Amino acid sequence: MTSTTTATTLHPQFRPPPHTRAPRRLRSYSLPCTSYSARTRFSVHAAAASTSAPAQREAGSSVPWGCEIESLESAASLERWLTASGLPEQRMALQRVDVGERGLVALTNVRNGEKLLFVPPSLVISADSEWSNREVGDVMKSYSVPDWPLLATYLISEASLEGSSRWSSYIDALPRQPYSLLYWTRTEIDAYLVASPIRERAISRIGDVIGTYNDLRDRIFSKHPELFPEEVYNMENFRWSFGILFSRLVRLPSMDGKVALVPWADMLNHNPEVDAFLDFDKSSQGIVFTTDRSYQPGEQVFISYGKKSSGELLLSYGFVPKEGTNPNDSVEFSVSLNKSDDCYREKLQALKRHGLSESESFPLRVTGWPVELMAYAFLVVSPPDMIQRFEEMAVAASNKSSSKPAVNYPELDEQALQFILDCCESNITKYTKYLEGAKGSPQVSINSKQANRTLLLKQLARDLCISERRILYRAQYILRRRLRDMRAGGELKALSLFSGLRKFFK
């Protein structure tokens, strides 16, 4: 959530039909060292979304715990358990909301600058939490597993213990399928995110999750099969637990940056315009956030998950803010050295010396682009007689130096801006091609559930592409104007030089 790893469109037409919860069947496994039962819930899976956050559910794949959040099915028992576990009386309630399906709503007037929540540390899940199944925890700790995979395994271990885990009411209230790109298939990612740099990040994140699971399985689970049975510690369950971590884990700056799941606080939805963050408050000894605006009773309360681009929000949280509403939006802009450049080798060596490669990405924002991109562009367009300057250009592009070196090569300005404009226009063409193609592409899904899902993923991808293209359009406009002014200035200079010469000869 806030400042972890790494906002929404409404789809009223895809509101799922009210669905019934089917009875819960219990399956138990007897194991030599521990015994537990794994739940299997057969519920009618709504592959469609509620009004505010589209479901991205893959038919047939889900874990046997958690809930369908749009139904608020476990909300009341979560609140009861929290109160019994020491959560003080709250000025917010968990309700169905317009943004984010389920969220916290003010019960009373809340003023700007007030502290809310006060979740005690005993209700926080972190790498130091006690494991209900001690043996499993001891084995994990003996391998010094880092926080993220440790917490992912912890969640699965606790979830598999059902009511014997102290977190069962919390786990019951977690989404059975978190909204996350982890649930998109490779075909969907390739087809719908073809124009966006988020495609690469989604592929690599999925690869990381699979790699982490394989690593845990090979190094630990396979060595202790009695403690880590495949029915529980499998890829599908890790996809869920990592999806939960990506969309709910918070970093608490006042607890030395500890990462934690904070039940109740993790019911708050994100608003890109809000500037309120969760943290540990030493004076009240609880997790709080300080409001940056007032709320009236019945109004949904928001926090910030961090200054994230729309692509990053889709990647971790599975939603895209409405076009133009995310002040932190940016798009990764890729630039490369020209292989046919006479100085390709020298430029590449200079880049490598400063930790860069022949292709680099820089964040482009509606407000402009970073000096590092400009420095990279200077390097790309600089002629052989500027070879002495390659090094300082690479330093400026790498942003490694503490004192920001001035990036000032007036003789290269026009070419560098033209280079960025060309890259920008070729990216715009990619987005437009995708957006126009997506409009008319035939519906290939085989059933209505799948059709709904396809429509929703396409809508999310479309929203993201429109937001990212908007940033590129803005950059294109600024670049064209600058180049036009520059060229007009050049022409003026030439004209005045010409008339000066004429006067001289007269």
Ligand SMILES: C[S@@+](CC[C@H](N)C(=O)[O-])C[C@H]1O[C@@H](n2cnc3c(N)ncnc32)[C@H](O)[C@@H]1O
């Ligand atoms: C930390 S949880 C917040 C609580 C969540 N709504 C729930 O009911 O469990 C993060 C998830 O909430 C949803 N969410 C948060 N902010 C949102 C927003 N502005 N628009 C749409 N969905 C949002 C997304 O599904 C995201 O993955």
